[in-house]
Amino acid sequence: MDADTFDANIIKDSDRVIFQRKDWSKDGIVGHGKSLVISKLKTKTDDIVGLAYGTLVEWNKHAGKFERVEEGELEDDDFTADVEDGETGGDNRNLVDNSTAQSLTTGEITAMKAQGVKGKEIIDSLVQNSLTFETRQEYAKEKYIQKKKDKHVFRFRILRPTLRLVCEVYGCGKPQRINYLRLDTLAIMLSNSNIHAGSNVMVVDGVQGLLLAAAMERMGGRGKIVHVHPGPQPIIPAYEVFGFPEEWTRSIYHLSIDNLEVISPTVEILQNGVEPLEISEPPVKRRKLNDAQQESARFIKNHLMDSLMIASKHHPKTILLFLLPFLGLSRNFVVHSSFREPLVETFQAVRSSGRAVRVCLNETWLRLYQVLPSRTHPENNMSGSGGYLLSGTTVEKDSSFSDGASNETARNFD
Amino acid sequence: MSFFNQNRKDTVAAGDVIIVYIDFTTMLAVHVDLSAGKTAIHTKYGAIPFQSIIGHRYGTKFRCKNGYVQLLQPTPELWTKTMPFRTQILYLPDISMILMQLDLKPGSVVGESGTGSGSLSHAIARTVAPHGHLFTFDYHELRVLQFQKEINSHGLASVVTAQHSDVYKDGYGTLDGVLDAILLDLPCPWFAVPHAKKALKKSGGRLGSFSPCIEQVQRTCKELKAHGFKDIVTLECLMRPLEVKTLTMNCWIPTQAEANTDERRDNKLKTPFSQVSFPTAIVPWEVPGHSGFLTFASFYS
Ligand SMILES: C[S@@+](CC[C@H](N)C(=O)[O-])C[C@H]1O[C@@H](n2cnc3c(N)ncnc32)[C@H](O)[C@@H]1O
Numbered sequence: 001m002d003a004d005t006f007d008a009n010i011i012k013d014s015d016r017v018i019f020q021r022k023d024w025s026k027d028g029i030v031g032h033g034k035s036l037v038i039s040k041l042k043t044k045t046d047d048i049v050g051l052a053y054g055t056l057v058e059w060n061k062h063a064g065k066f067e068r069v070e071e072g073e074l075e076d077d078d079f080t081a082d083v084e085d086g087e088t089g090g091d092n093r094n095l096v097d098n099s100t101a102q103s104l105t106t107g108e109i110t111a112m113k114a115q116g117v118k119g120k121e122i123i124d125s126l127v128q129n130s131l132t133f134e135t136r137q138e139y140a141k142e143k144y145i146q147k148k149k150d151k152h153v154f155r156f157r158i159l160r161p162t163l164r165l166v167c168e169v170y171g172c173g174k175p176q177r178i179n180y181l182r183l184d185t186l187a188i189m190l191s192n193s194n195i196h197a198g199s200n201v202m203v204v205d206g207v208q209g210l211l212l213a214a215a216m217e218r219m220g221g222r223g224k225i226v227h228v229h230p231g232p233q234p235i236i237p238a239y240e241v242f243g244f245p246e247e248w249t250r251s252i253y254h255l256s257i258d259n260l261e262v263i264s265p266t267v268e269i270l271q272n273g274v275e276p277l278e279i280s281e282p283p284v285k286r287r288k289l290n291d292a293q294q295e296s297a298r299f300i301k302n303h304l305m306d307s308l309m310i311a312s313k314h315h316p317k318t319i320l321l322f323l324l325p326f327l328g329l330s331r332n333f334v335v336h337s338s339f340r341e342p343l344v345e346t347f348q349a350v351r352s353s354g355r356a357v358r359v360c361l362n363e364t365w366l367r368l369y370q371v372l373p374s375r376t377h378p379e380n381n382m383s384g385s386g387g388y389l390l391s392g393t394t395v396e397k398d399s400s401f402s403d404g405a406s407n408e409t410a411r412n413f414d
Numbered sequence: 415m416s417f418f419n420q421n422r423k424d425t426v427a428a429g430d431v432i433i434v435y436i437d438f439t440t441m442l443a444v445h446v447d448l449s450a451g452k453t454a455i456h457t458k459y460g461a462i463p464f465q466s467i468i469g470h471r472y473g474t475k476f477r478c479k480n481g482y483v484q485l486l487q488p489t490p491e492l493w494t495k496t497m498p499f500r501t502q503i504l505y506l507p508d509i510s511m512i513l514m515q516l517d518l519k520p521g522s523v524v525g526e527s528g529t530g531s532g533s534l535s536h537a538i539a540r541t542v543a544p545h546g547h548l549f550t551f552d553y554h555e556l557r558v559l560q561f562q563k564e565i566n567s568h569g570l571a572s573v574v575t576a577q578h579s580d581v582y583k584d585g586y587g588t589l590d591g592v593l594d595a596i597l598l599d600l601p602c603p604w605f606a607v608p609h610a611k612k613a614l615k616k617s618g619g620r621l622g623s624f625s626p627c628i629e630q631v632q633r634t635c636k637e638l639k640a641h642g643f644k645d646i647v648t649l650e651c652l653m654r655p656l657e658v659k660t661l662t663m664n665c666w667i668p669t670q671a672e673a674n675t676d677e678r679r680d681n682k683l684k685t686p687f688s689q690v691s692f693p694t695a696i697v698p699w700e701v702p703g704h705s706g707f708l709t710f711a712s713f714y715s
Contacts, residue, residue, distance in 0.1 A: 007521075009617055020645075052617060053617060054618040054712075055714075071644075071714055071715065157645075159618070162517045164514055164517055183514060184507070184510070184514075184651045186514070187510035187511050187513065187514035188506065188510045191490075191491055191506055191509060191513070191537065192491065194490070194491065194540070196419070197420075197520040197543060197544055198419060198544070199419040218519055218541065220519055220520030220521060222520060223420075306419040328424075328473070329472055329473025329474065330472040330473035330487040331473075331487075332489065332491075340656075340695050344658055345693065347658045347695075348658065348660075348693060357484055357486075361655075362653045362654060362655055362656060363653070363654040363656060363697075364507070364651070364653055364654075365651065365652040365653070366649060366650070366652075367649060367650045368647065368648070368649045369631075369648040369649060369707065371646075371648045373632070373636065376631075376632060388656070388695075393473075393486060394473060395473045395474065395475075396473055396474040398475070
């Protein structure tokens with residue numbers, strides 16, 4: 001994709017898009033011969049091409065294609081509209097929960113679907129034919145509707161990928177792949193690192209390229225990104241979802257973490273925190289670097305970085321201490337981990353390195369709400385943890401530094 | 415001087431806004447303006463004459479009479495921590511969430527009301543620069559004037575337009591269907607919703623609203639729904655500071671156990687205790703518990 005059409009509003013063949021449904025989103029490629037599997041059902045996406053981004057579509061099983069749905073029709077919240085304002089709980093003394101409570105049979109539902117009856121109508125029929133629906137408690141009603149909706153409604157909004165949406169996709173399907181890096185936590189990382197257009201940014205990305213994509217979105221192709229990746233090749237599916245313009249992608253320098261040491265002829269930073277440098281040891285065996293990796297190393301040696309973000313499966317201590325000298329002075333770094341202990345250790349090591357001030361450790365917290373007339377409350381389930389963040393600002397190395405010899409107290413309030 | 419990395423110089427120059435880092439709890443934002451009456455910064459370590467810091471390298475120690483400070487380059491985050499308050503302001507967790515939820519990036523065109531003290535405005539300006547723009551509105555004239563002064567001395571004038579107007583009455587002026595996103599931080603955001611709808615792009619413009627109280631949120635959500643906004647979500651986000659310390663605990667050694675008796679003898683312990691140290695992160699007794707609710711929605715037509 002090139003930069004001119006990156007923001008275009010019409011969905012093109014082979015575009016990567018987000019299929020968004022309440023509480024569930026997925027990315028996929030649309031166009032001729034491209035399919036998307038939803039709830040074990042294989043759909044064809046040909047008919048999505050040519051629509052505007054933001055359009056609502058629904059899979060019509062009968063016609064075997066996605067169809068446009070008018071705005072205002074079939075709203076998620078309409079499903080709960082039957083519950084009247086001010087009425088927060090029905091009377092459930094007569095509720096008998098057995099399978100006969102639903103008088104519509106599976107056969108009848110299948111027949112309705114085969115006739116192309118829309119999702120909303122099926123839900124309505126189910127609700128009407130549920131002998132017990134009216135007597136259920138409000139919470140149970142919602143759960144009932146949600147359960148039926150998940151099963152029968154194939155309605156999506158087609159959106160252009162943004163960081164927010166891609167976080168949602170990973171968050172609802174595969175959070176372990178991005179080390180449980182939650183949307184709010186990533187948002188805070190982007191603030192703490194002060195990433196913006198025209199910067200030199202380094203990311204150590206063990207989160208499928210999500211961190212790289214975050215930096216790219218905030219830089220809009222202006223500036224340079226050094227991408228330190230695990231393994232010999234960068235594997236960045238989260239980055240690829242965005243379909244960033246080719247020329248932006250050329251502003252990235254990839255460097256494998258295995259080759260990291262080539263950027264440092266003097267392993268000076270190891271003086272602090274980690275093992276002392278063994279002079280007598282034979283020099284590190286240099287790997288043969290390919291051209292791209294060599295170019296990346298050359299770039300790092302010649303440019304100071306403005307920001308550093310780390311979210312990786314590696315213990316962050318040695319990586320952060322190694323990379324800090326590559327940041328300019330009065331620049332910002334931030335490290336994510338889903339575990340507290342490695343960051344506690346890293347915190348102490350960075351503090352005693354004398355290379356940073358404003359060193360802080362924080363945990364993030366996020367809570368979603370249901371807001372409905374007379375029925376406003378926090379969502380019944382919430383994310384347990386978005387992980388921990390260590391952040392700080394670089395200063396010239398204080399060689400006289402040892403714990404207690406500085407202005408800084410051991411407290412961590414910021 | 416600039417908030418942008420691209421235009422930064424390594425040393426302090428006359429006219430810069432700098433952040434003086436004194437200790438973990440104290441930082442000052444200082445405009446090194448030689449023409450204004452002020453000529454020195456006063457800290458607990460002694461006075462710092464403006465003349466003496468010109469040419470000083472950012473991120474290196476500056477020695478005062480009784481200690482030293484660090485001179486840092488400004489960022490929107492540091493500005494939020496050191497800025498002069500004229501109103502309640504937004505802080506880092508909410509600001510970060512707003513930037514993310516409104517899909518802000520270089521090139522975004524954003525509306526904000528009210529400007530308040532400009533804490534959020536700085537973060538938006540940094541994020542949408544160089545070719546995006548922030549239009550920010552406040553009905554308090556003095557605040558607008560003060561903010562305009564700040565954006566000039568912070569090198570943000572090309573990215574920000576600050577306007578004096580009443581958003582409940584006059585909305586977003588002539589902006590019609592052009593804004594990628596709008597953020598409301600107002601006492602009655604629901605009055606601004608119809609205006610926001612008009613000013614937003616019809617192809618998925620994003621709206622955000624910050625309110626401290628749940629009653630405000632309920633009215634806003636009702637209004638958003640009535641005006642056809644979609645994907646309405648309300649959330650709260652916080653950051654919990656952790657205090658890192660190495661703690662020591664007394665560990666009881668049972669007298670009966672053979673092995674431990676040996677250990678006791680070896681260590682010449684008089685009491686049945688030994689000491690164990692461990693690094694840990696402590697959640698303070700009191701932490702921030704609420705700033706406000708954030709509501710976000712999209713508009714499609
Ligand atoms: C809490 S402050 C905003 C703080 C700001 N978000 C910040 O981070 O600095 C609210 C501001 O809204 C302004 N305001 C209130 N009603 C307004 C209206 N109808 N039109 C424009 N501004 C308004 C007030 O003057 C006040 O400055």
